[in-house]
Every structure is written in structure tokens, then in C-alpha cells.
Amino acid sequence: MFKKVRLFGQFVVMLSLALIFSSTQAQKPKVEGEKMENKEVTIRWFGHSCFMLSDSVKIVTDPFDKSVGYPVPNVSADIVLVSHEHFDHNNVSAISGKPEVIRGGQTKTAKGITFKAVKASHGDGRGDDYIRVWEFEGIRFAHFGDLGVDLTDSQYKEIGPVDVVFIPVGGYFTIDAEQAIKIINKMNPKVVFPMHYKTPVMGSGFPISTLEPFLKGKKNVVKVGKNSVRFSKDSLPKEMTVYVLEYK
Ligand SMILES: [Zn+2]
The missing domain is CATH 1.20.5 (Single alpha-helices involved in coiled-coils or other helix-helix interfaces)
Structure with missing residues (x-):
């Protein structure tokens, strides 16, 4: 027992x-x-200020027309962002798939993603530019469009902390390398994609600078050697790193 x-x-x-x-x-x-839940995001560059973020939602930024010199992006998307209404940023008709177009100063939600518009200036009587800020797959992005002048303290606050920035560096129509460096040093994102700089395919209509002045003296630069790169929130670099993509 x-x-x-x-x-x-x-x-x-x-x-x-x-x-x-x-x-x-x-x-x-x-x-x-x-x-x-933190899925990878593929970031592809088409040239100038036009990128595509995918996979679960396809977001295209600032599509340009053929006069810029790069092949016009020929892709389907769910959402197209337009920073301002100039031909090198608003060629929405090139994008198929009946995307929702987010333009102007409205903060708008599409496919569950809220795109905040921060009003900025294109500079020199060129009108307004809208910086867009959004979170996708846990990563916070900011696309500066054709930002033409330095940011004010209240604009920095409105943008808030960001992980990945798309920032013009070519000068003439936008901020130049020196101004862009000042902004990224203040914001300290993990990833920087420079854009709106001169490449050999661009015509004389763009008297902007090449990428070199922006890269000069920078230690964390990754020349990707192709048109896309993938990140998840967990695989973002620990220190701010500049990624240079090819447009093809
Ligand atoms: Zn432009």
C-alpha cells in the first residue's frame, strides 16, 4: 500500500x-x-527621389518623368507618395495597380499605415515641400522630397525619431551635402539614403552636384552595388550608415 x-x-x-x-x-x-512581426522591407531605388518599399505593402515615393534621364519606374504599387507637384516628383501615371496617391499637406492613412505630412519649404520661391513620415514593419521612415532650406526646431519635433531617411544632397534645387549632413547628424537615423544628386544619365536641366561631396570623409558608407537592399527592424545597423544604391 x-x-x-x-x-x-x-x-x-x-x-x-x-x-x-x-x-x-x-x-x-x-x-x-x-x-x-518585424518583417523585412525591401528598399529599391529607381533614381532621383524615387524609391519603392515592399513587400506586404508596395509604397513608391516621388516618381519622375522621362525628362529626368533615368528609365521611368514601371511598377505596380498600393500607395504613391508625392512630396510636391514638380515633374521630377509627381509622375503618378507611370505607376500601375491603381495606387492610392498621397500628396499635399494631409496626414493620411492607407493600408493601415499613417503617412504624416510635415510642411517644409522647397526654397527660393519654389513653393512648399512635404516631408512624409511613416512607420512600416516597425521601422520609422522619413522622405524629405525637395527640401530646400534647413529645418526649424518645430519641424524636427514634428518629424520625431526616425530609423531610415531619404534625403536630397545635390544642392541647387534642394539642400546641399553640407546642409544634409547637418540634418542627419542632428536626427541620427540608422540608415541614410542620399538622393536627388547628379549621375551620368541626367541631362543639363539638372545643374546639381554629384554624390561625392556628401560621401567625403564618411566612414560608414555601404556601396550596395545593386538597386535594392533589405532590412528588418532588428537588422538595422547600430550606427548611422549611408547606403548608396544603383538605379538599375
Ligand atoms: Zn526635384
């Missing part, structure tokens, strides 16, 4: 251990599932 009780006792202990083990096993996939 005594032995039986002891055996039963051992059985209860084993059963509890088995239950504890199986419950920790059952919790495990949930933890992994939570981590997997």
Missing part, C-alpha cells in the same frame, strides 16, 4: 513536469511569432 502511494506520488510529479514542459513548449512558437 505504502509503495503504491509512493509510486502514485512519483507519477504526479512526472505528470506535473510533463505539463510544465509542454506548456513552455506551447508558449515558444508564440514568442517566435511575435518576433516575426
Whole structure:
């Protein structure tokens, strides 16, 4: 009788251990599932200020027309962002798939993503420019469009902390390399994509600077060597890094 009780006792202990083990096993996939919520984002450059972010939602920024010199982006998207209404930023008709177009000063939500518009200046009587700020797959992005003058303290506050920035560096129509460096040093994002600089395919209509003055003296520069790169929130670089993409 005594032995039986002891055996039963051992059985209860084993059963509890088995239950504890199986419950920790059952919790495990949930933890992994939570981590997997931060999916990778592919960032592809078409040239000038036009990028596409994908995969779960396809977002295109500032599509240009053929007069810029790069091949016109020929892709389908869910959302197109337009920073201001100039031909090298608003060629929305090039993008197929009936995208929702977000332009002007409205803060708008599309496909569950809120795109905040921060009013800025194109500079020199060129009108307004809208910096767009949004979070996608846990990463906070800011696209500066044709920002023409330095940011004010209240604009910095409105933009808030960001992980990835798309910033013009070519000068003439926009801020130049020196002004862009001042802004990124103040904002300290993890990833910087320079844009709106001169490349050999661009015509004389763009008397802007090449990328070189912006890269000069920078230690964390990755020349990707292709037109796209992928990040998840967890794989962003720890220190601010400039990524240079090819347009093709
Ligand atoms: Zn422009």
C-alpha cells in the first residue's frame, strides 16, 4: 500500500513536469511569432527621389518623368507618395495597380499605415515641400522630397525619431551635402539614403552636384552595388550608415 502511494506520488510529479514542459513548449512558437512581426522591407531605388518599399505593402515615393534621364519606374504599387507637384516628383501615371496617391499637406492613412505630412519649404520661391513620415514593419521612415532650406526646431519635433531617411544632397534645387549632413547628424537615423544628386544619365536641366561631396570623409558608407537592399527592424545597423544604391 505504502509503495503504491509512493509510486502514485512519483507519477504526479512526472505528470506535473510533463505539463510544465509542454506548456513552455506551447508558449515558444508564440514568442517566435511575435518576433516575426518585424518583417523585412525591401528598399529599391529607381533614381532621383524615387524609391519603392515592399513587400506586404508596395509604397513608391516621388516618381519622375522621362525628362529626368533615368528609365521611368514601371511598377505596380498600393500607395504613391508625392512630396510636391514638380515633374521630377509627381509622375503618378507611370505607376500601375491603381495606387492610392498621397500628396499635399494631409496626414493620411492607407493600408493601415499613417503617412504624416510635415510642411517644409522647397526654397527660393519654389513653393512648399512635404516631408512624409511613416512607420512600416516597425521601422520609422522619413522622405524629405525637395527640401530646400534647413529645418526649424518645430519641424524636427514634428518629424520625431526616425530609423531610415531619404534625403536630397545635390544642392541647387534642394539642400546641399553640407546642409544634409547637418540634418542627419542632428536626427541620427540608422540608415541614410542620399538622393536627388547628379549621375551620368541626367541631362543639363539638372545643374546639381554629384554624390561625392556628401560621401567625403564618411566612414560608414555601404556601396550596395545593386538597386535594392533589405532590412528588418532588428537588422538595422547600430550606427548611422549611408547606403548608396544603383538605379538599375
Ligand atoms: Zn526635384
